[in-house]
Amino acid sequence: MTAAFDENAVLTALKGALPAGLSSTGLHEPRFSGNEWKYVKECLDTGWVSSVGRFVDRLEADLAAYTGVRRAVAVVNGTAALHICLKLSGVEPGDEVIVPALTFVATANAVTYCGAVPHFVDSDYLTLGIDPLKFGDYLKGAAQVTDAGCVNRKTGRRIRAVVPVHTFGHPVDIDALSEVCGRFRLVLIEDAAESLGSFYKGRHTGNVGRISALSFNGNKIVTTGGGGAILTNDDELGRLAKHITTTARVPHKWAISHDMVGYNYRMPNINAALGCAQLESLPDFIEKKRILAERYRLAFEGVSGVSFFTEPEFARSNYWLNVLLLDKAHAGSRDALIEMTNAVGMATRPAWTLMPRLPMFADCPRADLSTAEALESRLINIPSSAILGEERAQA
Numbered sequence: 001m002t003a004a005f006d007e008n009a010v011l012t013a014l015k016g017a018l019p020a021g022l023s024s025t026g027l028h029e030p031r032f033s034g035n036e037w038k039y040v041k042e043c044l045d046t047g048w049v050s051s052v053g054r055f056v057d058r059l060e061a062d063l064a065a066y067t068g069v070r071r072a073v074a075v076v077n078g079t080a081a082l083h084i085c086l087k088l089s090g091v092e093p094g095d096e097v098i099v100p101a102l103t104f105v106a107t108a109n110a111v112t113y114c115g116a117v118p119h120f121v122d123s124d125y126l127t128l129g130i131d132p133l134k135f136g137d138y139l140k141g142a143a144q145v146t147d148a149g150c151v152n153r154k155t156g157r158r159i160r161a162v163v164p165v166h167t168f169g170h171p172v173d174i175d176a177l178s179e180v181c182g183r184f185r186l187v188l189i190e191d192a193a194e195s196l197g198s199f200y201k202g203r204h205t206g207n208v209g210r211i212s213a214l215s216f217n218g219n220k221i222v223t224t225g226g227g228g229a230i231l232t233n234d235d236e237l238g239r240l241a242k243h244i245t246t247t248a249r250v251p252h253k254w255a256i257s258h259d260m261v262g263y264n265y266r267m268p269n270i271n272a273a274l275g276c277a278q279l280e281s282l283p284d285f286i287e288k289k290r291i292l293a294e295r296y297r298l299a300f301e302g303v304s305g306v307s308f309f310t311e312p313e314f315a316r317s318n319y320w321l322n323v324l325l326l327d328k329a330h331a332g333s334r335d336a337l338i339e340m341t342n343a344v345g346m347a348t349r350p351a352w353t354l355m356p357r358l359p360m361f362a363d364c365p366r367a368d369l370s371t372a373e374a375l376e377s378r379l380i381n382i383p384s385s386a387i388l389g390e391e392r393a394q395a
């Protein structure tokens with residue numbers, strides 16, 4: 001049985017959920033309505049724009065307080081944060097690291113920066129992230145726990161870590177994944193780049209893994225222009241993360257010396273100033289984004305052939321990028337819908353091309369990816385800016 005599918009009904013529902021009189025909208029636009037101007041101006045007025053200044057320390061403290069982790073380290077972007085998370089988790093050249101096939105390219109790129117090989121696994125319809133049951137079953141056949149750790153039976157390489165992504169802001173089932181990691185002696189690293197403000201069973205995302213990465217790119221829920229952070233509950237790891245991202249300089253009154261190969265990944269003070277102001281607005285952004293998501297949910301309730309993706313029951317999501325899923329029978333309408341909405345000024349786009357389809361990852365090991373492939377063919381991201389959830393003017 002295939003219900004009639006009407007692309008115009010989808011367009012009407014989309015318009016109905018958005019504020020009236022809107023002439024066009026991006027997918028996710030930043031909003032600067034708080035202390036951004038004031039804090040950035042303070043950097044310019046005092047001359048503290050770069051590697052020294054009070055906002056980096058404050059942003060790190062504010063992030064730790066908000067997420068409930070012991071230590072946050074601000075860095076230049078989310079990809080650099082992931083790179084350091086992997087490096088400090090002992091990922092070495094020749095290792096494999098488990099990554100979802102459905103993710104932004106940075107997750108897999110960071111693995112490659114360590115000389116390691118991404119190994120792609122499937123997604124779950126419930127969370128859009130790694131399917132923990134399917135992953136655990138797959139490892140039973142594909143890997144073997146030895147004295148050297150978890151080893152891929154086929155390639156002979158050590159599988160060192162797993163990097164789940166909280167896709168589009170929706171928390172993955174991290175407890176179930178954590179159990180699989182324990183069984184197979186894998187380090188759990190959370191790619192929480194999209195999930196600042198998302199909670200799993202009351203805990204902020206990024207709080208369960210040994211170490212986690214956030215992003216403050218221009219399209220994320222809060223932005224520092226470009227930026228990211230490393231989160232960890234391990235004090236020693238936190239200290240090391242700060243050290244290695246700040247050129248591994250040995251503290252001294254005037255001598256300039258370094259005790260290892262470090263990275264210049266420190267977030268500049270002027271970006272941190274923007275971040276401090278944005279973080280003050282985060283609760284408001286989340287409230288507005290959840291209002292928008294609820295409007296979408298209601299608007300698409302009666303539209304056949306599509307469904308609006310809602311948070312898993314164990315989660316409270318930030319709804320970073322809203323997701324529309326076409327029924328299997330209507331996957332063929334995806335591109336037409338994307339064309340149609342963009343033509344009327346409503347930014348939409350498909351999910352990322354699956355990682356193993358990209359030329360540089362074409363030869364990487366992978367599990368069965370049938371769910372990720374189905375999601376890729378059926379998923380459309382729809383306008384998600386916080387401002388779209390503000391009170392609508394009375395008609």
Ligand SMILES: *Cc1c(COP(=O)(O)O)cnc(C)c1O
Nearest residue numbers: 077078079104106107193215217
């Ligand atoms: C944005 C993003 C990153 C990388 O963040 P940048 O700050 O752009 O480097 C990593 N992983 C995921 C899933 C992302 O969405």
